[in-house]
């Protein structure tokens with residue numbers, strides 16, 4: 514049963530593109546259900562506070578029955594105070610000439626204090642979901658500064674990649690996307706990710722049986738999913754926002770509701786060595802939820818091809834961890 518006292522949901526980067534799509538979906542009840550009142554705690558940096566006030570006015574003007582309050586702030590303590598969900602969307606985008614390692618370090622400067630503030634101020638049932646890139650490693654940094662929060666409360670977003678993979682498989686097979694299940698994204702939310710078509714199903718049958726075209730599956734399918742974000746920037750002149758917000762909603766739903774039989778959710782979680790992944794990395798894996806707890810799906814097998822892909826994304830995540838070693842608590 515949903516509680517009638519409001520759940521506090523913090524969204525960072527609330528005045529950004531994703532925030533502009535996400536907040537309205539949360540406030541309308543799509544995140545935590547139609548009976549659950551919500552208080553939105555919107556965290557931004559000082560220069561974006563004016564824009565955030567505009568978003569707050571628009572949220573007010575929707576007169577959402579479930580929206581019990583809005584706290585817009587640039588103060589970390591206020592932002593995370595009493596939060597049961599922290600959706601960490603805000604981060605600094607990569608600018609021209611910036612190396613990946615520079616980006617990792619700049620964002621470390623954001624996610625360390627946020628991790629500390631979450632540990633000090635959030636509710637005891639806090640769950641943290643990191644979207645801001647590089648999301649796996651940002652999650653690792655925040656988590657390392659909030660050791661008292663259990664491992665199973667930390668997530669980074671690979672769901673947009675899962676959704677991208679599912680629609681590509683559906684289109685190729687000529688079926689509705691609802692026929693596609695068990696699509697997991699392994700590793701990093703980056704161009705090294707491995708969208709696992711081998712264990713995906715289409716209409717209950719193995720995807721490689723329905724799409725009998727290994728060359729396409731191992732080639733164009735993977736690169737389309739890996740490069741989709743770049744293609745959207747090319748076409749739209751801005752990065753994916755509505756589909757990213759949609760994936761945040763899907764992700765949280767996949768954590769708080771039981772996973773359907775034969776399906777899984779893609780989430781990056783803290784590795785405990787599953788499938789040989791290095792312990793402690795925030796690694797994209799197939800997850801099943803009971804509605805209360807999440808666990809990594811067991812017993813999945815991979816071809817040599819898939820194992821090589823997973824090794825490459827593992828290596829990238831390990832090098833990211835090494836690059837931010839001095840930022841880890």
Ligand code: NAX
Pocket residue numbers: 525526527528529530531532556557558561602603604605606623643644645646647648670671672673674702752753754757
């Ligand atoms: P925007 O640049 O539109 O918005 C980011 C917002 O974050 C800005 O309003 C900025 O003021 C704010 N911000 C920066 N530092 C902050 C801090 N320390 N505390 C609070 N707020 C802060 O970016 P948007 O398009 O909304 O994307 C947000 C993040 O999502 C980016 O890092 C982006 O790369 C990442 N994405 C992650 C995806 C994923 O699948 N994991 C997909 C979509 C998206 O690319």
